[in-house]
Every structure is written in structure tokens, then in C-alpha cells.
Amino acid sequence: MERRPAGANLAGLRDHNAALVLGLLRASAEGGSRVQLAAQTGLTPQAVSKIVGRLLADGLVVEAGRGESTGGKPRTLLALRPEAGCAVGIELDRRRSTILVLDLAGTTLRRRSVDIGLASGEPERVVGALAKRVSQAVRAAPDGAKVLGVGVGCRGPLDYETGTLHRPAGLPAWDGFPLRGLLEESLDVPNVLLDKDTNVAALAAPAAVSGSTAYLHLADGLGAGLLLNGAVHRGARTNAGEFGHQVLQPDGPQCTCGARGCLEALCMAALADDDPQTAARWLGVGAANLVRLLDIDRILLGGHQIFASPDVYPRAVADQIAEHLPEPEWQSVRVSLTPAGASAVAVGAAQLVIDSALGGI
CATH class of the missing domain: 1.10.10.10 (Winged helix-like DNA-binding domain superfamily/Winged helix DNA-binding domain)
Incomplete structure (x- = not known):
């Protein structure tokens, strides 16, 4: 194209x-x-x-x-005037979706979770069912509020410019699927934006951003959103942040991407054994690699696996970063849960629309 x-x-x-x-x-x-x-x-x-x-x-x-x-x-x-407009934000995960409505000030007006996700069926049927729920959210927008559009945060890989998915791990039916285009056809809204879930979640907490930040998202998969000097880094093909598929153990467990020993596979294997402490340690090792590569000074953590053990991950990730950096006192890195909370992806997706409409990006 x-x-x-x-x-x-x-x-x-x-x-x-x-x-x-x-x-x-x-x-x-x-x-x-x-x-x-x-x-x-x-x-x-x-x-x-x-x-x-x-x-x-x-x-x-x-x-x-x-x-x-x-x-x-x-x-x-x-x-x-915050109540004059609103945007719909969607977190489209593997098995569930969160749909919420934000006003122009970023206040959540409505929130709904539905059992619709990338693994729920054929892509066309999933998009149709999702569009139906989103249309209900649009119709329920406050009286007099202009609906600016719909933002979607979805697992990658994907092309931000064309709105097309590219071989998402374990989901072959979605390879090459024009997700944004089909949603545009299905929804009567002025604008539809699609970005990686990690990118929009990173944007959901702008007040916490200083210097360079990595948002690490552990849910049904593992990825990263990168804010380098305050701006989203999407890369040459808008697909930066495939953090979970760095190979740490070449003879390790099989990953959904086809490789062995990916960071995502190691974390998921630990979680399958009900061992979040080990998952958190692996996440910390990957985070330390990222810090050494890009000199990141802030790590934000999110995703439903993180929030299932919110006391475990920040401490374990910070410990691994300190252990793997040669001069941890000089190369100080702050680690915390995302201040946007468990709905960070949906919040960030709605904010992406608002920022686009109001000149924020």
C-alpha cells in the first residue's frame, strides 16, 4: 500500500x-x-x-x-469544557475487552467489560460483536457531548499507519487483518484509531512521564510501550516494543511465536505453575536488558497478571534491575505500577483519540 x-x-x-x-x-x-x-x-x-x-x-x-x-x-x-465531548477507549485482549467512555478532561464516564476477544472466534465475527457493544457505548454518551471517535489498544505486531495486524502470536487468523478499516465501516463515528495496547497504556499516565519510560504489560502476553523523551517510539514499521519475544533461554519453553525461551514464554510458564514470584524475576531480567539498551529511567507496570499480585512485581523487577546494572546508584531507575490502574489500555486508547482531536500529539 x-x-x-x-x-x-x-x-x-x-x-x-x-x-x-x-x-x-x-x-x-x-x-x-x-x-x-x-x-x-x-x-x-x-x-x-x-x-x-x-x-x-x-x-x-x-x-x-x-x-x-x-x-x-x-x-x-x-x-x-470537559462535558462537551467524549471518546470511547477499548482494550481488545485475547479473551476479553474493556470498553469505556472518557470526557475531554480524561474522566471515566462509563466502563464495561465483555467476553469478546481476539481468540473468541473468526475475526469478522469478533469485530461485529465488538462493534455492537461499542455502538451501545456511543449511544449512551452524555447528552450534548460530541463523540470524537473510538480508540483501540490491541496486542501486536501491528501497523499503526494502516491499522493492520501482522502475525499476532498464537492468532494466525488475524494475520494481515485490517482491524481498523473494518471497525471504521462498522461504526458511525468520526475517527477510529488503532495502536498497540502497550503504546496507549504508556500514554495513559502522562503526568508520570519524565525522561524515558518503558511501560511493561503482562496479561495474556507480554509487551512494552516506549516513551523516549516523552514521545511514543513506534519504530520504522510502527512495531517497536515486542519486548516479550527477546530470547533469554534458547532451550526454554516453546513460545506462541514459534521460538523457544522467549521472555513471554518464561513468564507464562511460571504463571501456569502459579508462581508469580518467578514470573516477576524473569520480567525484571528483561527490564534490566531494556534499561541497559536504552538507558530507561522509569518503568511502569500494568496488565491483569501484574495487578493480580501488585506487591510482588514492582519489588522483584526493581531488585533484578539493581542486580544486573553495573552501577545501580548512578543509573537509578524508578519502578512502579502504572498510575492509570488496571484500565490503563482502555483509558490510553480513549486519550489517543482525544489527543488527536485536540492537538495533543
């Missing part, structure tokens, strides 16, 4: 500039004045006034009082 540069027209430019303004207001708890927005965006005061006028008319922005006087008349502050 040939990828062509996107063209731009006047309407698109207006939308881009409005997204810049909305993104700045979303990032500021205090709001901002028209003068501040003009300075931050580089737009003229007249252009900002026109944009703000449209946003006020659309109900996306409200006037939120007066700022402090700097010698003249206090300026009117503008703020994002």
Missing part, C-alpha cells in the same frame, strides 16, 4: 489551528487568555479571536473568569 503525503486545504488549516488552541487549554488547569493563546501558538490575535468565537459557539470552550491584572484591564480566561 503506497503512502502519500497528506494535502492541506483552508478548512484543514482552520481545524489544525483550532486543535492547537484546544490542546493548550486542555493542558492548562488555569485556562488561558486570548493574548496568551496567540503568543503560544504564533497565531495573530485576530485569528485566535475567530477560533475562540467558533469554539465558544460550539460549546467546546467557556469563559472562566478573569486573570490577574498586569496593569491594564484583566483578561478574560478561557477553559476547555
Whole structure:
């Protein structure tokens, strides 16, 4: 599939500039004045006034009082109106899915878990059943809230740009499946985005991000989302983060990818023996490799296996990192559970849509 540069027209430019303004207001708890927005965006005061006028008319922005006087008349502050819009986020796992609705401020309005997953049947039937539940969530959005779109976090490998899955381990029927395209056909929403579950979960906790962060997700598989200097690292084929398929024990247990001794297979074998401590140690060994490779300074942990033993994993991973680094005091690494909690993937998927609509990425 040939990828062509996107063209731009006047309407698109207006939308881009409005997204810049909305993104700045979303990032500021205090709001901002028209003068501040003009300075931050580089737009003229007249252009900002026109944009703000449209946003006020659309109900996306409200006037939120007066700022402090700097010698003249206090300026009117503008703020994002959270209830004016929402997005649906989905965690599509192997056997279950979580569907939730977030408002523009990131507050969860509704949450539902359903027994629909990648291993539930033929891909077309799974997408049809999932689309039905998502449509119900869209119809249940608060009155007056504009639904910005639907975001999906799914296990990889996948192509972020085309929305196509590529040989997900143990799921051959999904190889080459155009998941995003079929969801777009099935849902009456303005935008559908698909990314790896680990990437969106990493985005779900932006307040915790400083320097370079790795989000490690242990659920029905194992993967990583990488935030390098605050930006998602997707790689040349948008498929970075296949962390679970580094081979640590060449004669080890068979992995669903076909290799032997992958980190994922070692963790899953330990969990099958009801031994989360051993799984956590293996996870820590892999995390130490990642730290030494990319000089990561923060590890966030998530996924239902992690939250089944929340006291075990952070301590064991931190211990293994310290043991395998030559100078642990100099190369300090913070390890913690993701502050976004057990719904991090679905939350991040919805935030991906909101960020895209409001100019956050």
C-alpha cells in the first residue's frame, strides 16, 4: 500500500489551528487568555479571536473568569469544557475487552467489560460483536457531548499507519487483518484509531512521564510501550516494543511465536505453575536488558497478571534491575505500577483519540 503525503486545504488549516488552541487549554488547569493563546501558538490575535468565537459557539470552550491584572484591564480566561465531548477507549485482549467512555478532561464516564476477544472466534465475527457493544457505548454518551471517535489498544505486531495486524502470536487468523478499516465501516463515528495496547497504556499516565519510560504489560502476553523523551517510539514499521519475544533461554519453553525461551514464554510458564514470584524475576531480567539498551529511567507496570499480585512485581523487577546494572546508584531507575490502574489500555486508547482531536500529539 503506497503512502502519500497528506494535502492541506483552508478548512484543514482552520481545524489544525483550532486543535492547537484546544490542546493548550486542555493542558492548562488555569485556562488561558486570548493574548496568551496567540503568543503560544504564533497565531495573530485576530485569528485566535475567530477560533475562540467558533469554539465558544460550539460549546467546546467557556469563559472562566478573569486573570490577574498586569496593569491594564484583566483578561478574560478561557477553559476547555470537559462535558462537551467524549471518546470511547477499548482494550481488545485475547479473551476479553474493556470498553469505556472518557470526557475531554480524561474522566471515566462509563466502563464495561465483555467476553469478546481476539481468540473468541473468526475475526469478522469478533469485530461485529465488538462493534455492537461499542455502538451501545456511543449511544449512551452524555447528552450534548460530541463523540470524537473510538480508540483501540490491541496486542501486536501491528501497523499503526494502516491499522493492520501482522502475525499476532498464537492468532494466525488475524494475520494481515485490517482491524481498523473494518471497525471504521462498522461504526458511525468520526475517527477510529488503532495502536498497540502497550503504546496507549504508556500514554495513559502522562503526568508520570519524565525522561524515558518503558511501560511493561503482562496479561495474556507480554509487551512494552516506549516513551523516549516523552514521545511514543513506534519504530520504522510502527512495531517497536515486542519486548516479550527477546530470547533469554534458547532451550526454554516453546513460545506462541514459534521460538523457544522467549521472555513471554518464561513468564507464562511460571504463571501456569502459579508462581508469580518467578514470573516477576524473569520480567525484571528483561527490564534490566531494556534499561541497559536504552538507558530507561522509569518503568511502569500494568496488565491483569501484574495487578493480580501488585506487591510482588514492582519489588522483584526493581531488585533484578539493581542486580544486573553495573552501577545501580548512578543509573537509578524508578519502578512502579502504572498510575492509570488496571484500565490503563482502555483509558490510553480513549486519550489517543482525544489527543488527536485536540492537538495533543
